[in-house]
Amino acid sequence: xxxxxxxxxxxxxxxxxxxxxxxxxxxxxxxxxxxxxxxxxxxxxxxxxxxxxxxxxxxxxxxxxxxxxxxxxxxxxxxxxxxxxxxxxxxxxxxxxxxxxxxxxxxxxxxxxxxxxxxxxxxxxxxxxxxxxxxxxxxxxxxxxxxxxxxxx
Numbered sequence: 001x002x003x004x005x006x007x008x009x010x011x012x013x014x015x016x017x018x019x020x021x022x023x024x025x026x027x028x029x030x031x032x033x034x035x036x037x038x039x040x041x042x043x044x045x046x047x048x049x050x051x052x053x054x055x056x057x058x059x060x061x062x063x064x065x066x067x068x069x070x071x072x073x074x075x076x077x078x079x080x081x082x083x084x085x086x087x088x089x090x091x092x093x094x095x096x097x098x099x100x101x102x103x104x105x106x107x108x109x110x111x112x113x114x115x116x117x118x119x120x121x122x123x124x125x126x127x128x129x130x131x132x133x134x135x136x137x138x139x140x141x142x143x144x145x146x147x148x149x150x151x152x153x
Contacts, residue, residue, distance in 0.1 A: 016032065041130070048106075050105055052131070053103070053105075053132050058100075075116055103132075106129065
């Protein structure tokens with residue numbers, strides 16, 4: 001690692017120290033590295049619309065909202081290339097927690113999350129996106145390859 005010197009105002013140092021304590025970092029350096037990585041990742045997302053990434057998208061859907069399940073299924077079917085897994089957990093009689101694992105171009109992930117989150121009957125949503133270099137090859141809808149053809153060693 002390389003050592004650098006950074007000058008910060010006292011309020012910002014106090015905020016870093018609170019973050020170190022609250023999140024359990026070993027020290028300021030570890031916290032600063034993490035904060036820098038997050039900030040740089042956010043900058044990359046804004047500057048490169050073709051950047052690829054992986055994400056978790058979590059939302060709470062109200063039960064009994066007319067055609068919500070059908071609308072959500074249609075959105076997911078249109079973007080089946082993004083959704084790689086999902087979990088649904090009933091919270092109570094009125095709501096279900098949905099968590100989707102998605103991968104693709106960041107702009108596509110953001111558009112997909114917005115389309116889901118703006119459906120009537122979606123109460124809360126949260127997207128956690130991580131830029132990552134992943135293969136985003138085009139896929140067809142022809143004959144399925146043999147299951148072992150995707151394995152790389």
